[in-house]
Amino acid sequence: MTWPPALQEVIDEFSEIEDAMERLEVLMDFAEEVDELSEEEWSDENLVKGCQSRAHVVLEKRDNTIWMRAAADSKMVQGLMGILTIAVNGGTVEQVLELTPDFVLEMKVLNTLTPSRSNGFRTMFDMIQKTVKEMK
Amino acid sequence: MTWPPALQEVIDEFSEIEDAMERLEVLMDFAEEVDELSEEEWSDENLVKGCQSRAHVVLEKRDNTIWMRAAADSKMVQGLMGILTIAVNGGTVEQVLELTPDFVLEMKVLNTLTPSRSNGFRTMFDMIQKTVKEMK
Amino acid sequence: MSIRDDFPILNRKVNGESLVYLDNAATTQKPQIVITAMNDYYQNSNANVHRAVHTLAGEATEGYEACRNELKNWFNAGRVIITSGTTESINLVAHAWARANLVAGDAVILTEMEHHSDIVPWQLLAQDIGIELRFVSLNEDLTLDLDAFEASLVGAKLVACVHTSNVLGIRNPIEKIIKMSHANGAKVLLDSAQAVPHEKIDFKDLDADFLACSAHKMCGPTGIGCLLVKEDSFNQMQPFMGGGDMIQTVTISGSTYQENEHKFEAGTPRIAEGVGWAAALKWLSKIDLHSEHLRLLEIARWTAQQIKDIPGMTVFGRHADGDSAVVSFIHDSVHPEDMARLLDARGIAIRTGHHCAQPLMQRLGVEGTMRVSFYLYNNQAEAELLIETMKGIVERFS
Amino acid sequence: MSIRDDFPILNRKVNGESLVYLDNAATTQKPQIVITAMNDYYQNSNANVHRAVHTLAGEATEGYEACRNELKNWFNAGRVIITSGTTESINLVAHAWARANLVAGDAVILTEMEHHSDIVPWQLLAQDIGIELRFVSLNEDLTLDLDAFEASLVGAKLVACVHTSNVLGIRNPIEKIIKMSHANGAKVLLDSAQAVPHEKIDFKDLDADFLACSAHKMCGPTGIGCLLVKEDSFNQMQPFMGGGDMIQTVTISGSTYQENEHKFEAGTPRIAEGVGWAAALKWLSKIDLHSEHLRLLEIARWTAQQIKDIPGMTVFGRHADGDSAVVSFIHDSVHPEDMARLLDARGIAIRTGHHCAQPLMQRLGVEGTMRVSFYLYNNQAEAELLIETMKGIVERFS
Numbered sequence A, B: 001m002t003w004p005p006a007l008q009e010v011i012d013e014f015s016e017i018e019d020a021m022e023r024l025e026v027l028m029d030f031a032e033e034v035d036e037l038s039e040e041e042w043s044d045e046n047l048v049k050g051c052q053s054r055a056h057v058v059l060e061k062r063d064n065t066i067w068m069r070a071a072a073d074s075k076m077v078q079g080l081m082g083i084l085t086i087a088v089n090g091g092t093v094e095q096v097l098e099l100t101p102d103f104v105l106e107m108k109v110l111n112t113l114t115p116s117r118s119n120g121f122r123t124m125f126d127m128i129q130k131t132v133k134e135m136k
Numbered sequence C, D: 001m002s003i004r005d006d007f008p009i010l011n012r013k014v015n016g017e018s019l020v021y022l023d024n025a026a027t028t029q030k031p032q033i034v035i036t037a038m039n040d041y042y043q044n045s046n047a048n049v050h051r052a053v054h055t056l057a058g059e060a061t062e063g064y065e066a067c068r069n070e071l072k073n074w075f076n077a078g079r080v081i082i083t084s085g086t087t088e089s090i091n092l093v094a095h096a097w098a099r100a101n102l103v104a105g106d107a108v109i110l111t112e113m114e115h116h117s118d119i120v121p122w123q124l125l126a127q128d129i130g131i132e133l134r135f136v137s138l139n140e141d142l143t144l145d146l147d148a149f150e151a152s153l154v155g156a157k158l159v160a161c162v163h164t165s166n167v168l169g170i171r172n173p174i175e176k177i178i179k180m181s182h183a184n185g186a187k188v189l190l191d192s193a194q195a196v197p198h199e200k201i202d203f204k205d206l207d208a209d210f211l212a213c214s215a216h217k218m219c220g221p222t223g224i225g226c227l228l229v230k231e232d233s234f235n236q237m238q239p240f241m242g243g244g245d246m247i248q249t250v251t252i253s254g255s256t257y258q259e260n261e262h263k264f265e266a267g268t269p270r271i272a273e274g275v276g277w278a279a280a281l282k283w284l285s286k287i288d289l290h291s292e293h294l295r296l297l298e299i300a301r302w303t304a305q306q307i308k309d310i311p312g313m314t315v316f317g318r319h320a321d322g323d324s325a326v327v328s329f330i331h332d333s334v335h336p337e338d339m340a341r342l343l344d345a346r347g348i349a350i351r352t353g354h355h356c357a358q359p360l361m362q363r364l365g366v367e368g369t370m371r372v373s374f375y376l377y378n379n380q381a382e383a384e385l386l387i388e389t390m391k392g393i394v395e396r397f398s
């Protein structure tokens, strides 16, 4: 698929990195892209179930565009959230629903998208789309 | 192990046969060696459980020697009984208990001795030894 | 390349003769691609699948879950629980669904042509919770008596029915059975162990509530099978076996369970087997199952007719359209076991015995039968060799 | 030839680096001989094992039952029921023995270090028949509190206890536990999933009533495991799953069951898996497990000490004689999952998470740990690479 330009830029950035550890280092740098939640917002309500790490996501719709805030205790999961933020923030409901999660495979930062038994990225991604769908 | 001479003779006879079907034909000929049971003796009491065919075996001890009579609706099972008759009849309790069932593998008339899921030969053999043991 | 070339075991010699494998209803052979897939898994990707972070664990997880995805596509099914085979799948329905949803006096309908795997779980449950078992009888021609079936439905909560008989090859009118059962408020569990290798099933279309099958009867490995479940029944199922992977959280005071199929897959799953089954489904999807079915059925019909023409032989089954390529028969003087051993001396593998269907044997008035069953790699020449050899045996030994 | 040469997967590159597989407590790798045995089975002998008359069926039956015989020899055990793994083995005890022999109010003793597979089956049974579960707590040093254990024994009918912890590596004093339990009239079920790969067990000598383990944790295939049972307990077990092969006769009015282990092995068994496991046991029997155990434990001790020396690290477990070569640890700022991913970038496979032992995690006050676990093909050089890489990661990312 074709990705939103900002996301494509991130994919391109990753594709230039040869070393796997360096790739993860860059991933962790994206943790800073996340609009962080306050401590009180680390609530069960926003919890992404099935993650190994504690991960919380809050979504909001303003003027028909979607904005996410999030936090995780794993820096890499928060890095993934950062990339998701780039992919999602400011997009319309339709644009967010069009996304597929495989850009993380293209970036080679995850090796599987199978939900539930693997990392929680897929769960997080599905949860975001589900929430956004309900905002339609 | 060393077999009783009469049994060894049978084993030698089989070892000379190259063709598998001929071997089975000879096996069936041994059905005639069995001292057959009367119809009334085809009873549940003498039934060899776990055989695919109906097989009945009766054992008797006379002057410290063992004698078997038997019958099966499968000619091949009855052939096996015939060979068992040769192996067992006239032997002492000790001699019968010394026997192992693998002579049928040596004869290449069966391809497995694993009890219960395979043919009933092993079950029959074990039952004979168990009965004979109780006659000690 | 013919289909036969994909099966290394067909090069096997048995008693000096080329193997003629006609025991496919018991288990089918495996194409090289399936064997290789499992090999590759063990040589390159073996790892446990829980909470995969490292590379191998990711690959193993993908490999295992790919099996579920292949199954979902193959069957057009929403819920696919992976089990160790048809037998465990049926026991799973008995424990996870029936035990939680039936009460004493509720009736479960079975048929006289069920496999033991679809009888004993219900007898055990009946002892435990007092459900009533009703066995539907067969017509003269050994098809299911649909009038008797209809009559049995009063008060029935579940119909557990063989899709295609492993002894007779008869395919039950399952579409009708499902409609009639649902009209009477009964759910339907299909034992499709023998159907799945011969017909492509659309589970949503079919509208059955549960469907059980085994990989090993459709070119896949031993030790794995599945249960397809309709969503509403899935939601009525309670956990069966407890353990790793089926839980969400465990505390000393109690546990919560996964919401998806993993809830019923406790413990380390059949990973290599899943990889192998996925490969088998991919291999099968390149074959036109329907035209193969017609080809094999023709061979079975020819074989049945030829056997009938051998003096002393009786053939069971009708070999109508949709029936599987299975021929069961007896001879009035050659014992099945003797026949099987004599055929084996010529490299021909057939099965004998009660085929785990003793109530059907009683109905047929026999202790057991001989059974030949054809699959994708079999051909007319093999059927002809079988007939010729059997004729010789009957002449010589009867 | 070194042991490593027998394992083809060790040639695998992960992210360009040689694989360093330190996730052996999750599952072990397979020597080529095991892979080849299953290959050979599928290429030459594949058939179903019920009522074997033809040659392939005979070979398959021998192959499968050889697994049981190898297990009987390996463990010096009288009764070996083949299951799909430790989890199913424990569930089998819960369903076939406990359900038939326990009543409401009877106590089953567990420990705080149990794997979910030895907790959830009992919670499910407790819901069903009202047995009481008692969890024995741990001492400061994370060993089992034997005083608490002794106190818990009053009124206990069964002690279900992990033999060696999959998280801590701690081997419980099972000999004492068995004696104390028997003195109080309680039977003992050992979850030996983690013990069996590291110590040769004499089941008769040990005198436990049940012992559960999995093939995949001892160089065997996925999808198979076993339950060892003492004769008197075996005779108290009622059928669990019903189906083909576990019956003697089936009629519409009722069934009778096999008297041997087949009674608990319904359906087509794990044939190829049995062949593979038998090959694994033969391979293992050529290795001096005890001296390997000592070698691996030394590596684990060294590793634990090195990890402790890394700033911010906490190590759980004591690595005493007899404990398995497992090291669990956390870091105060690097998340386990991040550590595992970073190590994976260098080809090093470790496991993270709750390891299916959430009550133990609660006791440790953590959500999960990192865990490295060594097996026969691991060596000191790999441990050194792990430590060096982790040091670099902690320096860079904490």
Ligand SMILES: Cc1ncc(COP(=O)(O)O)c(C=O)c1O
Pocket (backbone or CB within 6 Å): C244, C266, C267, C268, C269, D025, D026, D084, D085, D086, D087, D088, D115, D117, D118, D162, D164, D165, D166, D191, D193, D194, D214, D225, D356
């Ligand atoms: C201590 C312990 N018990 C039980 C199990 C469950 O074994 P399996 O998943 O093979 O059924 C494991 C392995 O995960 C274990 O480590």
Ligand SMILES: Cc1ncc(COP(=O)(O)O)c(C=O)c1O
Pocket (backbone or CB within 6 Å): C025, C026, C084, C085, C086, C087, C088, C115, C117, C118, C162, C164, C165, C166, C191, C193, C194, C214, C225, C356, D244, D266, D267, D268, D269
């Ligand atoms: C109709 C039918 N049902 C159930 C089964 C049981 O299948 P499995 O042994 O793979 O569990 C079989 C195969 O033996 C069968 O033919």
